[in-house]
Amino acid sequence: MTNGTKNPAKDHAKLADFILFSQREFLLNLSRELNRDNISFAQFFLLGYLATSKELTMTDIARKMGHSTAAATGLVDRLEKLGYMERTHAVDDRRKVLVRITSLGIELVSRLRDELQSQIAAAMSETASEDAASFMTSYRTLSTEMAR
Incomplete structure (x- = not known):
C-alpha cells in the first residue's frame, strides 16, 4: 500500500531518519522530567496506560508491563506513595484489588504529554513542509494498519 507519493520507500526512509534523530532528544527531555518527578520510565508507562483505562487488576498490570x-506490585506501591494512583477493592469480590490513576497522576501524564507534543511541534516546524507532510501520511498509514 502506498501513501500517495511517488516514492514511498524514500518517505519511509525520511520517517525513519526523523524518528531516529528526534527520539534521542525526546527521550532525554522525558528522562529529565521523570527524574524531576522522581519516577522511572516503567512507572510513567504504567501511569500512561492507566490514564487511558478505567481501572486494572494487579494481574492485568503485570501482563501489560511484562x-x-x-x-x-512494587511499581504500584511506589506510585501510590507518590499519590499518582490508588488501590480499591472490587464491589463484587473484595479479594480483587483494582488500581486506578488519581487526578495527580492524570495531571503528571498530561503535563509530560503536552511537553512531548510541544517538542514534536518544534521538530516538525524545523522540517521541510513536504517532509512533514510525508511523515504525517506515513504515520497515518502505519497507525491505520496497526489498528487492524
Whole structure:
C-alpha cells in the first residue's frame, strides 16, 4: 500500500531518519522530567496506560508491563506513595484489588504529554513542509494498519 507519493520507500526512509534523530532528544527531555518527578520510565508507562483505562487488576498490570505480579506490585506501591494512583477493592469480590490513576497522576501524564507534543511541534516546524507532510501520511498509514 502506498501513501500517495511517488516514492514511498524514500518517505519511509525520511520517517525513519526523523524518528531516529528526534527520539534521542525526546527521550532525554522525558528522562529529565521523570527524574524531576522522581519516577522511572516503567512507572510513567504504567501511569500512561492507566490514564487511558478505567481501572486494572494487579494481574492485568503485570501482563501489560511484562512483569511478574510482585514486580508490578512494587511499581504500584511506589506510585501510590507518590499519590499518582490508588488501590480499591472490587464491589463484587473484595479479594480483587483494582488500581486506578488519581487526578495527580492524570495531571503528571498530561503535563509530560503536552511537553512531548510541544517538542514534536518544534521538530516538525524545523522540517521541510513536504517532509512533514510525508511523515504525517506515513504515520497515518502505519497507525491505520496497526489498528487492524
